[in-house]
Amino acid sequence: MGYELLEVGYAEGYATITLNNPRRRNALSLACMQELTAALREVGESSARGVILAANGPAFSAGHDFADMAEGDLEMMRKLLRTCTTMMNTVQEIPQPVLARVHAIATAAGCQLVATCDLAVASTEASFATPGGKGGWFCTTPMVALSRNIGRKRALEMLLTGDPIDAQTAADWGLINHVVAPERLEEEAMRLLSAATRGSFLSKELGKQAFYAQIEMPQPLAYAYAMEVMAAASQIPDAREGMRAFLEKRKPQFEERP
Template sequence: MSYELIEVAYEEQFATITLNNPKRRNALSLKCMQELTTALREVGESSARGVILAANGPAFSAGHDFADMADGDLEFMRKLLRTCTTMMNTLQEIPQPVLARVHAIATAAGCQLVASCDLAVASTEAAFATPGGRGGWFCTTPMVALSRNVGRKRALEMLLTGDSIDAQTAADWGLVNRVVQPEQLEEESLHLLRAATRGSFFSKALGKQAFYAQMEMPQPLAYSYAMEVMAAASQIPDAQEGMRAFLEKRKPQFEERS
């Protein structure tokens, strides 16, 4: 389908979803978030093995669009934030690995967007911030994704001060996987996504779902859950093929997703 604020392209078994509203610094307006959720679901049902989330213009994303919100009443704001939460959850619900390719600044919900992706590669020119701490509206929903990436003290530093961190600090803190020079960003993003999507698509989809499910469980419950998932997953054709191929010292032939 066609979109107004984003672009979707398919190449080399990957889908690339690009935020494309540079005049608004790719702000996450209600319409943009609705389009992005629809695109993610479209890609999730496609034969793509992985997803790149990118952006055009001077910013990766400036977060929520205040032009949407300045006069919004409580019910509207609840709708907007529900839409945002659905979008962030969809990144983790689709079966493919999703990699954020961050070329520039990502702030507030834009930072949340990066934190919600499975993987992230950043340019040395990128920066990250949750600036609500310097203003009148604390970044409470971005806090959820941020704190699950960087840990309590670092998350609170970003949230309370509102100061930005550079790409290398973001990597050191665990918000992104790798930092590269701008001219290497596309190549390194593809390199990591290729590595993350090799092997069985179906096994990896089950693994991604299980990862997010067990993250907040107490350790005994997490082990119980993971043990049952792994036992059940041993019965899928790709798991059986992988075991046989190992024993027969040959390359496995996994099922292709249609």
């Protein structure tokens, strides 16, 4: 399908979704979030092995577009935030690993989007913030993704102060995986995504979904769930092929992405 606020491209087995509304600093308007959800579902159904989420312009994303929201009533705001939550959940629901390639500032829901992605690589010129703590509207929904990445004290520091953190701090705190010089950003993003997508696609899909299912479970329930998933996954052809290849000391031949 055609998109007005983003671009979708495919190359060498990977998909790239690029936020492309630099005039609005890639704000997550209702229309943008609807398009991004549709694009994620499109690439989720494609033959791509992995997905890069990038952006054009001076910001990765400035978060929600207040032009959408300033006069919104309660029902309208609920609709907008439901749309945002659906978009965030879709990032984690599609089978492929999704990597955020962050070249510049990501704030509020833009920071939430980075935290939601499976992986993230940022330029040294990037920064991250949940600025609601400085204003009149706390970043409550961004808090969900943020606190699941960096822990309570660090999340509360960002949320309560609203102050930005630089890319190196984001890496140290676990919000992103790696930080590199701007000229190495695309190379490092592709290196990490390539590493994350090697091997069996189906095994990786099952593993990604199991990760998000178990991460908030109490440990006994998490083990019970993970044990059953792993036992069932041992019966798929790629698992059997991987075991045979190991024993036969040869390179495995996994099934292609359906």
